[in-house]
Amino acid sequence: MRRTALFLPGNNPNMLINGGYLGADSIIFDLEDAVSPDEKDAARILIRHALSSLKFEKCEIIVRINSLDTSFWEKDVEEIVPLGPDALMPTKVSDPGCIHKLAAKMDEAEKRGGSTKRVMLIPLIETALGLENSFAIASCHERIAALLLGAEDLTADLRAPRTREGGEIAYARNRLVCAARAAGVDALDTPFPLIDDMEGLRQDALLAKSFGFSGKAVISPRHVNCVNGIFSPSDAEIEYAHQVFEAIETAKKQGKGAISLGGKMIDAPIVERARKVLETAKELQGGRT
Amino acid sequence: MRIVKNSIAGTLESSDIHVEVSPGTGVEIDVQSTVLTQFGDSIKKTVMDVLREMEVGDVRVFANDRGALDCVIRARLETALLRAAGGDGP
Amino acid sequence: MSKLLASLGEAVTASGLKDGMTVSFHHHLRNGDYVLNMVMDAIAKLKIGNLTINASSIFDAHAPLIHHLRSGVVGGLEANYMGSTVGRAVSEGVLNKPVIFRTHGGRPSDIESGKSPIDVAFIAAPSSDSAGNCTGRFGKSACGSLGYAFADAMHAKKVVVVTDNLVDYPLRDYSISEAHVDYVVRVDAIGDPQGIVSGTTRMTRDPVALRIADLATQVISASGFLKDGFSFQTGAGGGSLAVAQNVRNIMREKKIQGSFALGGTTGYLVDMLEAGCFESILDVQCFDLKAVESLRTNPRHVEISASHYASPSAKSCAAEALDVVVLGATQIDCGFNVNVHTDSGGYIIGGSGGHSDVAAGAKLALVIAPLSRARLSIVVEKVLTVTTPGKTVDVLVTQCGIAVNPLRADLRQQLARAGLPLVEIGDLRKMAEETNGIPQKPDLEEKIVGKVLYRDGTVIDGIRQVRRPAGA
Incomplete structure (x- = not known):
């Protein structure tokens, strides 16, 4: 980082x-x-x-x-x-x-x-x-x-x-x-x-x-x-990233292929971005400020 | 290493040490320090160690220490000695 | 009969001062004070000896006092703080009796209860009338609050007001009432305005201190106290002021309406009052001109006595109502005990002042300190002198991390949840030692030259005489 x-x-x-x-x-x-x-x-x-x-x-x-x-x-x-x-x-x-x-x-x-x-x-x-x-x-x-x-x-x-x-x-x-x-x-x-x-x-x-x-x-x-x-990722960015992964989980359970969140299609770049946000947020926990 | 001229290195700022080196006969060391009570012996030992490592025999060292860590004392003394040896420039 | 006397010598004589008695002074003129030296010179001329001085603090400006200690005019000292000049003489054993160190709250408590009687109090007053109604609010030597002088004025057997600004009777806006005053003496100058209050107290630019201040601010934020009704005390050191500035920014950003700021007052606290961060300032002492000006003009800036500030035996005191205090340390040990009395060579360089009072009173007592200062470790295995017991200190903030007192598991959890960099105090000590090396122990004699009284009057530590280095 x-x-x-x-x-x-x-x-x-x-x-x-x-x-x-x-x-x-x-x-x-x-x-x-x-x-x-x-x-x-x-x-x-x-x-x-x-x-x-x-x-x-x-x-x-x-x-x-x-x-x-x-x-x-x-x-x-x-x-x-x-x-x-x-x-x-x-x-x-x-x-x-x-x-x-x-x-x-x-x-x-x-x-x-x-x-x-x-x-x-x-x-x-x-x-x-x-x-x-x-x-x-x-x-x-x-x-x-x-x-x-x-x-x-x-x-x-x-x-x-x-x-x-x-x-x-x-x-x-x-x-x-x-x-x-x-x-x-x-x-x-x-x-x-x-x-x-x-x-x-x-x-x-x-x-x-x-x-x-x-x-x-x-x-x-x-x-x-x-x-x-x-x-650093903002609280809103972190929250959104969590929502992305929750939406993916929900879609999986429901057997849906296409996933949308707040009216926007979740595609690979959005998932990748969300993954990076959560990764960085995790790295920042406890130790770095 | 042979000391052929006078030199100085370091500053009088907090956590630094100001070192003056000049040619002498045998080793002469004078240390002043803001932490003399706590680290006087340690500073003198470090100065002796550096002189030995750099194979300096005839030298006068005057050090005015402002609470420098061991590694800073070593660095400043080494700088002063290299400058006084008249070898490589900066 | 007029209370107005022509000279300090006359006042000393009129007060009936005799060998072996106790005289007292306050320290509102700080390092600019002339009064203690002038009075002691007058006393020495009258050949009165073996006195005890009970001063709320002794500064380097009082170096002439050392002569009176040597000559026997003064045989005992009692103070809440002692600067390093007189401190050195005491540490090297100039007195036969140990100095009694109290706290800013403990001193008035002991004076009021009679445990620490005063025969004659000399009260430096920037303005007084001929009957002794006096104040620090105005006059060429204005110092603001006279908080530390109230107990002396009310309980000394005789009270002498010393002023360089004699005003017409009656002085309406008085701090200390004529009802307590026996004599008034006018002198040319009670102090050097340059040393009384600094023009401005300045914020630090030292990156390490600023980093510590940032972390301390995050601790305060995460502690849950920073909300409406917040009360706060901080010192005048650069790092403390940086914390105050940060706290002010958060309060304004989040529109937090605090209750009061306490203690020694600086322009930074005044700015916070004026910006609406606090309802009031409870002021026992002013550190700069802006604070003096504010005390004089702003009705929400209130002068309080040392008892009101921090007395453990008062029916209540402001320190006990305090949410958060930011304190410094010369040393802090693995039990969170803090030393602000002696340096690492064992020499007296300070004293509690209000340190242990507010640490005990505040709900959150933070100590901010760098891990070391110029190779001297601040975080140590065992402090040389205990000023403030560890059980009253909640958090230590250094540039290398935040250590929470194990007694405050709740707080630790809160700070961990907020993602703050927490460390064990023992690890900080190890880091300091690894960086600096292990220092030689100070060379101390058996003789006790200072007794440290905790705010409740119990002796919590003794300060030993320093063996003077050979050839010195």
């Missing part, structure tokens, strides 16, 4: 220790923008030690590594991959070539570290070229677990203004969700950048859910609750 992916600065011990307890399904320890060039070594070493001794039972650990056009990324991979985070997040991924180059380095690091855990990849799609290649990227390697849309860099590349309402990224959202789903991986929406605008956040997350995203990245711990709530 990836309702929320929370960005945390990679060089802050307090956030490394407590990041797992902020309610996010995934946390992204950032070695890239959140760390200044002269602290890259410190952050990398800190994350390495944290991963080797702290427990993160309840959430997925993602490490955002430095861009493939810097001198830092290879060291990031060499040092971090053997500690077995759940995934790496490469930035500005524009074509499958980036993924293959990175995956080869990861193969090496895993072999040398003798680790058995396969570290996944969640590429950040934040260029026009990357967006146009998004299906190719999503389907180019078995390590890919999800795509994350990065709207700040993308809109800069598009030369579009970045707005609170997000009309300028409507196409990108459609395209990214379609590419991810076609490749059978999760689609994660871009963070909402206005930290104190909770209503704006809510609208933005609702919009993202309506596009079909699995969840949304957030840049403030205060955004976690709201986004979790929106990407």
Whole structure:
């Protein structure tokens, strides 16, 4: 489940220790923008030690590594991959070539570290070229677990203004969700950048859910609750899902072939949707909030 | 590993530790900590362990600890030592 | 005969204060208080010694007191709370007698019953007339409620009002009546307004504290108390304020009409009153300027005495009518006992205040605390000092999960049904220890430097002297 992916600065011990307890399904320890060039070594070493001794039972650990056009990324991979985070997040991924180059380095690091855990990849799609290649990227390697849309860099590349309402990224959202789903991986929406605008956040997350995203990245711990709530099945959705299965049971008993609920035919996609809702609801019971 | 210059690593924020490393003769360690009563011995032991693991013999370490966990102490000291060894850059 | 005297020295002399007697102070001027220090200096000049000070609280601003403890002007201390500066001196054994720690409810109860007699009460008053009708509502040193001073005024053998705003007789809007007052002294300043009340109490931005506040809010929601008639108390700490803010949002969204908010008052509670969340605020103490302003102008914001607030021997008190209270902890142990008296090194850094009173009174007492603060575990096997007994604490909320007191199986079931992340307190303790490592034990002497009296007067714990580190 990836309702929320929370960005945390990679060089802050307090956030490394407590990041797992902020309610996010995934946390992204950032070695890239959140760390200044002269602290890259410190952050990398800190994350390495944290991963080797702290427990993160309840959430997925993602490490955002430095861009493939810097001198830092290879060291990031060499040092971090053997500690077995759940995934790496490469930035500005524009074509499958980036993924293959990175995956080869990861193969090496895993072999040398003798680790058995396969570290996944969640590429950040934040260029026009990357967006146009998004299906190719999503389907180019078995390590890919999800795509994350990065709207700040993308809109800069598009030369579009970045707005609170997000009309300028409507196409990108459609395209990214379609590419991810076609490749059978999760689609994660871009963070909402206005930290104190909770209503704006809510609208933005609702919009993202309506596009079909699995969840949304957030840049403030205060955004976690709201986004979790929106990407969790609502009481009405759960109730409806139960009704669907009851209707199927009733129809079976009555020997009917066609089943309808509230005047609407229940077909395979509706059943599948209901099954997913109940599955997620069950996963959320007792433990996650 | 040989310490050839002065270096620092870490911060004075809560749960972090600020480490200063400089060339010395033998091992000299000075630890200040907000949790000295509770973890003073443990911090010194961790510093000694890291120095041994990294085969550092002649060094002065001054650590100002703000309640850092063991793994944070190790990370900051390792960073400072690598920086002071003048080897690889960041 | 005029009650108005020219100086504190004259008032001390007129009160008949002698060696070995007890003087009292309230703490409404908080860390801005000048009165305790000024009075003790005047007493020292008059060469009166071996006094006992009974202060509702002692703050760091009272550091000059340490000198009087050393010199023998003061031989005994009684307080409901003691800041870390004087606390350190006491912990290192400056006094021969143990400090008597009471609760905000226990203190007035003991004063009224005569168990804890006061010879002379010095009452700092932001406004008073020449006969001693006085209030904290206005004046340059306005502090709002004078709740903790009522018992002293009514039961001390002599009462001296100390003010920096002498107004014409009669002061109509008084809190304490002239009927109780023997002398009035005007001074230049009774306190530093900067330290008396903060301009605004501020909400935390610490993600961990906010996460804990969110979980605590979910506990309150799921507990069933958050409905019409709801009553609520919370402290002024950042995490508590975040809970108040969340509760307010729910109350407004669901149009819940609460009954009262209790205790120390902040602007956040005032906002809730003004937004119609509560019918009234029962205010024993103001923490910020907004609370002072509201007490002065809003008839639904009511000043109450410490007895009315929490006295166990009063015929009834507001704490007993309380639904939900949110409390903090320096340490909490596997028996849900809470320590807010001493830090993990054994040094005195606080005291119950109203902690154990409201925990006992409220139907749901929540403790909110992070698992650890900068490597010091908050959840421990055994607290160093018992402030509030575990049987009065219902729930502990940490960022790593919610632990329900086994005595509250009903509540546990309710919270489980609501899908909240429940954990055993023993597992929280284990997690804390695994993360932080096992600390060295504090180095304590046999000598008892503090006796902790529970609200009913029984001694529930003793605080031992700390052995000073070698070379310190």
